[in-house]
Amino acid sequence: RLEKIWLALGMGALLLFLGILGVSAFAMGISPPSGHHHMIDPAKVNETAPFDKPGMKQVADKEYEAVMIAYAFGYDAETMEVPAGSTVHFTVTSSDVVHGLAIPGTNVNLMIVPGEVSQLSYKFTKPGTYLILCNEYCGGGHEYMQAKIIVT
Numbered sequence: 001r002l003e004k005i006w007l008a009l010g011m012g013a014l015l016l017f018l019g020i021l022g023v024s025a026f027a028m029g030i031s032p033p034s035g036h037h038h039m040i041d042p043a044k045v046n047e048t049a050p051f052d053k054p055g056m057k058q059v060a061d062k063e064y065e066a067v068m069i070a071y072a073f074g075y076d077a078e079t080m081e082v083p084a085g086s087t088v089h090f091t092v093t094s095s096d097v098v099h100g101l102a103i104p105g106t107n108v109n110l111m112i113v114p115g116e117v118s119q120l121s122y123k124f125t126k127p128g129t130y131l132i133l134c135n136e137y138c139g140g141g142h143e144y145m146q147a148k149i150i151v152t
């Protein structure tokens with residue numbers, strides 16, 4: 001009779017343990033809300049994909065991804081090119097302080113926060129040179145911070 005009680009207690013403890021394991025595994029499997037901001041270590045941006053290879057990459061027909069790092073005071077990559085009619089998905093992070101990424105004449109306007117990944121898509125229909133400017137004051141070289149997208 002005593003053995004049965006101990007056996008029941010043991011089984012109960014085992015089930016409780018497995019239950020806790022299952023719940024924590026489930027909790028860790030849940031992805032963060034909204035795909036717009038993922039955590040990233042600003043000190044390791046240069047070795048963290050996709051930022052280890054900044055620049056324009058074709059991802060589909062007339063569809064590109066612009067992977068960029070904002071830093072004091074510039075952007076990596078600095079000059080990128082796409083054919084007119086391309087949709088560009090910007091994927092941007094900062095390796096130091098808060099920066100901005102804005103393209104005058106378009107609705108491209110992002111705040112770039114260290115530790116986070118900012119994303120926005122824009123379709124470039126007209127050929128030309130589009131300046132990318134920083135619109136968050138980030139220090140002494142703020143006004144020199146720029147990059148460009150050449151739409152051919």
Ligand code: CUA
Pocket residue numbers: 071072073098099100134135136137138139142143145
């Ligand atoms: Cu970067 Cu202002």
